[in-house]
Amino acid sequence: MTAGHARxxxxxxxxxxxxxxxxxxxxxxxxxxTQAATxxxxxxxxxxxxxxxxxxxAQLAADYVATFDHRKRCCLFLTYYAHGDTRKRGMALLQLKQTYAAAGLHLVDDELPDHLAVVLEFAAAQPGQGRTLLLEHRAGLELLRLAxxxxRSPWADVLESVSATLPPLIGDQRQAVAKLAAEGPPAEQVGLAPFAPPEYMPQTEGAR
Incomplete structure (x- = not known):
């Protein structure tokens, strides 16, 4: 692993x-x-x-739930931004699982492969493939960062850090972020049962 990849x-x-x-x-x-950040x-x-x-x-836990479970635009599941609640998302989740398995990473039953923390964990182990996955979901990442x-969420700092590890946005990528921000993800409500149980789907604003 090169010094750049190690960092x-x-x-x-x-x-x-x-x-x-x-x-x-x-x-x-x-x-x-703290040592790692320093x-x-x-x-x-x-x-x-x-x-x-x-x-x-207790406040951290409450803020985490309020931020990531109750706000669609702060969803940590990356394929949601690209595919919404559609059949295509189910296939994207399956492809991610297959990519991880081929690299020797096997998830536990309660983990979905598109959770940003999981994608970053994979990227840490496989920097080349991980960078490719992050770039494939760049529009969703940037929308999450902006949201x-x-x-004014403290977790914005973590997304700023993620974004800084990737190349600057270029024209088409900027347009993709703007389009996603304006239109949101697709909303076909079918085809996900085998891959994403309802409890893993983002809830609407203010949902309990």
Whole structure:
């Protein structure tokens, strides 16, 4: 692995952990995460780790649920942005699982392969393939970043860090982000049962 790939791998692994649910396991690794952010010279990640240190665990958990479970535009499941609730999303999830399996990564039963934390974990282990996956979902990533920034969410710093590991947006990519922001993902409500149980689908604004 080259020095550049090694740095990306550290960044993606750190981002993956920070996008997980803020439970005792994550909060118990704050010293390690601080060291990682410092070694990367990554100011957004350092700010976010500082936020984790300064915020009571119960508040972190409530904010995480309110941000990622109750806002469609803050959905962490990347294929949702491209395919919405359609048959194509089911196929995209299956293809991701096959890609991971071919590289030796096997998910547990309650993990969906398009969760950004899972994609970043894969990218940390397989930087070349992982970068390709992140670029394939660049429009969704940027929409998520902008939505978190607009919501003044502390998790916006993590998405800023992810975006910084990828090339600057060019014309067609900018148009794709603008189109997705204006129109949203497709909304055909069929074809997902074998791949995405309802509890993993993003809920509407304000849903409980």
């Amino acid at each position: 990306l791998s550290r960044a993606w692994q750190t981002q993956s952990l920070l996008l997980g649910y803020p439970d005792e396991h994550l909060l118990g690794r704050l010293d390690l995460l 070694s990367l010279g990554d100011a957004p990640l350092a700010r976010f780790v500082g936020h984790l240190r300064a915020t009571p665990p 978190l920034r607009d919501a």
